Amino acid sequence: MKGSWLVLKKEMYYWTKDRRTLFLTLFFPLILYPLLFGIMTKMGMKDSQRLNTTVTQVSMEDPANILSPTLFREGSGFERFTGPNVNIPLALSQEEFHLFIKVPHDANLNVKSQKPIALEITYDPSKDVSKKGFSRIQKFIKDNDALIVVERLSELKISPEILEPTRISVIKTTGANEEIGKLIGLFLPYFLLISMYAGAMQFGADITAGEKERGTLLSLLTTRLSRLEIMQGKMLAIFCVSILGIAINLLAIGLGGFTAGNLVLSDRIEQAKGLATSLGSSMPPNSVNIDLQSILTPQAILLTLGLLIPLGLLFSAIILTIGAQSKSVREANVAMVPGIFVVVAIGVFSLAPGIEKLAYLPFVPLMNITVVIRKLFAGQFVMWEYLITLLMTLLLTWFTVALSGRLLNRENALFKS
Amino acid sequence: MIEVSDVYKSFTLKDKRTLKIKTIAAVQGVSFQVQPGEIYGLLGPNGAGKSTTLRMIATLMRPEKGFIKVAGLSTLDQPNEVRGKLGFLATDMGIYERFTPREQLRIFGEFQGMDSETAEKRGLKLLDDLGISDFANVKMDGFSSGQRQKFNIARALLHDPQVIIFDEPTTGLDVLTAKTVLDLLLHLKMQGKTIILSTHILPMVEKICSRVGIIYQGRLRAEGSPRQVMETYNSHSLDEVFFTLAASKEPEEIQ
Numbered sequence: 166m167k168g169s170w171l172v173l174k175k176e177m178y179y180w181t182k183d184r185r186t187l188f189l190t191l192f193f194p195l196i197l198y199p200l201l202f203g204i205m206t207k208m209g210m211k212d213s214q215r216l217n218t219t220v221t222q223v224s225m226e227d228p229a230n231i232l233s234p235t236l237f238r239e240g241s242g243f244e245r246f247t248g249p250n251v252n253i254p255l256a257l258s259q260e261e262f263h264l265f266i267k268v269p270h271d272a273n274l275n276v277k278s279q280k281p282i283a284l285e286i287t288y289d290p291s292k293d294v295s296k297k298g299f300s301r302i303q304k305f306i307k308d309n310d311a312l313i314v315v316e317r318l319s320e321l322k323i324s325p326e327i328l329e330p331t332r333i334s335v336i337k338t339t340g341a342n343e344e345i346g347k348l349i350g351l352f353l354p355y356f357l358l359i360s361m362y363a364g365a366m367q368f369g370a371d372i373t374a375g376e377k378e379r380g381t382l383l384s385l386l387t388t389r390l391s392r393l394e395i396m397q398g399k400m401l402a403i404f405c406v407s408i409l410g411i412a413i414n415l416l417a418i419g420l421g422g423f424t425a426g427n428l429v430l431s432d433r434i435e436q437a438k439g440l441a442t443s444l445g446s447s448m449p450p451n452s453v454n455i456d457l458q459s460i461l462t463p464q465a466i467l468l469t470l471g472l473l474i475p476l477g478l479l480f481s482a483i484i485l486t487i488g489a490q491s492k493s494v495r496e497a498n499v500a501m502v503p504g505i506f507v508v509v510a511i512g513v514f515s516l517a518p519g520i521e522k523l524a525y526l527p528f529v530p531l532m533n534i535t536v537v538i539r540k541l542f543a544g545q546f547v548m549w550e551y552l553i554t555l556l557m558t559l560l561l562t563w564f565t566v567a568l569s570g571r572l573l574n575r576e577n578a579l580f581k582s
Numbered sequence: 583m584i585e586v587s588d589v590y591k592s593f594t595l596k597d598k599r600t601l602k603i604k605t606i607a608a609v610q611g612v613s614f615q616v617q618p619g620e621i622y623g624l625l626g627p628n629g630a631g632k633s634t635t636l637r638m639i640a641t642l643m644r645p646e647k648g649f650i651k652v653a654g655l656s657t658l659d660q661p662n663e664v665r666g667k668l669g670f671l672a673t674d675m676g677i678y679e680r681f682t683p684r685e686q687l688r689i690f691g692e693f694q695g696m697d698s699e700t701a702e703k704r705g706l707k708l709l710d711d712l713g714i715s716d717f718a719n720v721k722m723d724g725f726s727s728g729q730r731q732k733f734n735i736a737r738a739l740l741h742d743p744q745v746i747i748f749d750e751p752t753t754g755l756d757v758l759t760a761k762t763v764l765d766l767l768l769h770l771k772m773q774g775k776t777i778i779l780s781t782h783i784l785p786m787v788e789k790i791c792s793r794v795g796i797i798y799q800g801r802l803r804a805e806g807s808p809r810q811v812m813e814t815y816n817s818h819s820l821d822e823v824f825f826t827l828a829a830s831k832e833p834e835e836i837q
Contacts, residue, residue: 168693175689182680380676384737386642387675388693389666576643 168390172398176372177405190364190410194417202421206428212293221298222246222262224253231272231282235309242301257289263298264288279317343544346460350542354535355512357411357473362480362508364410369403369481370497373488396485396573400566403481408473465541472534472555479562486569511535521545527553530561584616584639584745584776589648591634608634610800611648616793618744621767621777623791623808625784627824631800632780633672636747639778640670653744653776666695669743673750675734679723683709683733686722687740694741701740708736712762727754735763745776752783764790784820794820798827 181187224246227233236243246262253265267285269275275282286302289295315325376382385395484501491497508531515535520526527533533554540546591609596602609631616622626632637643639650641661650657653667678686684702687709691701709715712732717725725733731754738746748767752760768790771777781787787794788808796804796811804811808820815823 171689171692175693178685178689179678179680376676379679380674381678383642383672383675384677384690384734385693387640387665387668387670387738388690389662389695390693391662 166394166397168394169397169401172385172390172395173401173405176399176402180368180402180406186368190406191413194414195420198414198417198421199424202425203428206425210428210432216293216297219294219297220244221264221294221301223298223302224248224256224262224265225268226266227268227272228270229268229273231276232266232268232284236305241305243298243305253287254289257287257292257295260292260294263292263295264302266302342460347543349460350539351516353469353542354515354538356414357469357538358476358508358512358531358535359505360411360414361407361473361477362484363505364414365403365407365480365484366498366501366505368406369484370488370491370494370501372399372402373485374491374497375494377489377491378493392574393570396489396570400478400481400485400569403484404477407477407480411473460542468541468546468551469538472537472551472558475555475558475562476531476534479558479565482562482565482569486565486572489569489573515539528557530557533557583618583651583653584622584778585651586615586635586639587613587648587650589613589635589638589645589650591631591638591643591645607800609638609645609797612797612800612802613648614795614802614805616776616778618776619771619774620792621771621779621790623787623794624778624780624797625787625794625820625824626797627828630797632797633749635797636670636672636749636778636780640668640747641665666741667744669738669741669746671734671738671748671751673753677722677725677730677733679725680721682719682721683714683736684718686733687737690737691740696741704742705736705740708739709733711766712736713759728756728759731755732759732763735766739770743775745778746770747778747780749780750782751779752781752786760786784824787820796820796823796827803827 221243222245223236223243225233225236233245235241237245248261251261256262257265265287267287269283272282274280284306286299288299290299314328318325318327373382376385386392483504487500487504488497491500511531512535514520515532521536521540526536527550533550537546537551537554540550588611589609590607590611592605592607595604595606597604612631612635614622624632624635634643638645639652639657641657641664644658652664655664655667657664681689684705687705688698688702691705692698694701696704706715706718709718709732712735714729714732714736717729722730722733731751735748735751738748746767751763751767755763764786767777767779771790779787779791791808793806794804794808794811795802804814804823806814811823812818812820815826817823817826
């Protein structure tokens, strides 16, 4: 076993000597994800701010002057477009104005007879400002209608409560934490499977087929290390790189999420502070609080890790076997690529709704891991399913490791080049 | 001491066109012995079975029949121990280009069961003997083929093996460096090491080998001192012995 550790040490030391790979594997994700998430959030916030502050330009036909006085009041968020009459769809698509409203010429009669006015609103759903204008006008009309109804009811001496025979009070038994947990559980297994396999693929090809191609495997085989020790050491190295890759990627995504969350939160605090100041209050603003500690509990992390270790060894044994059976790195990569498709297919299938209800799933290797992790973070963890999944994964890993050991001991595998 | 006794090895080849599998006999009943303090020249044209024989001695391949003993240890039963007593150099051995010679020798010393300090010390001494100690701390990706070969020689001798197998040790070396390697081999012979040398430079063999064995078509066709072999084939040089053997028939197929 000492020999395996020596090989592992050599592989990891040699890996650290490749500065480009080291940068791309360890540091690049830590820079890329926070930067990407930050830029995307900032752009999203800027766009949302632009939409909220943009005054909706309305082109209007209101011969009876029914809606115009209230709609174009100062601070209403609507402004009358006073340009020439044009092709409406074209003007909307070119954002000359954002809405076109047509009020019927006999609207006055409808108001007097307390009948509905048939408004015709034209907007372009493919344009964000037009869509925003439409939602604004819907709210405006709803509020305006409520005022008219209250006025009419009061003239008839009827309480407005007559319009509200039922009042609903909603109590949610799960909060934002559970929703986030469910989301993490849905995407985490997919991410783990793919990054675990794909992350170690190149390294695995290099330390197996690559060493054969460069003739360094022959140097290793002439030392007093046994073939088993050499292969065990290489398998452990592939496993370490794969786990390290996942840890770095998760950390980078976490940092990205943290950066994006902070940007959103600071923006909300600024908005709330502005509101509090305008109301003459010094009350601190409340914010939406998602408690990640209650989602990523030590128990959930440990149980996930408990599955990732045999899974990592399984993938390492597969990569090692393919790599050692190949003559060159190129050949190894070609042979390993179909594995990505298998892993992606399993990952995509695991996203299917209701899949966790299939009773036989804990017995299906790889698939069971995705479902167990999904349930773990969604708060639907079942211990026996976890144990069966662990057992199945361990059995498959043991089988693959034993098979790769047999295959790798063959002379035509070692001297294929 | 090396004892090779009636060893056989064959390989299967697949004809890509007919998809038929052929079995080619690479080594057929080869036997010879090499004593301590002796340089034994294992000669033969390309594809004769020399490298396969050397690889079987170095435990990289298993003989199908017969047995090999290195320093009294069986290559089949104690392969790890055999490799601990053996220094092996082949033409297709690569180097870890991102390491410096010092780092690589320390690591290989550990693989051979040495402590890293001793390995480094002995490694630096060997680099000095071979004239590349100035490059001990330089990354090896820029090394010339001669420097690479010298480094590989240092690595093969790092653990002070009793038995040395050198397959084409002077490949890529200039005349002066090749002489350094020959001097080193003679020095190792004086130390009582058991040495097998395989090379195509026959004048070198005539000069330093006590005995030679000529393999052709997987069989050991001649053995003895260079002079004895030349007399057996009525030749004036080992080159002529090769030409005589080349007139023989093609490799035999078992199936």
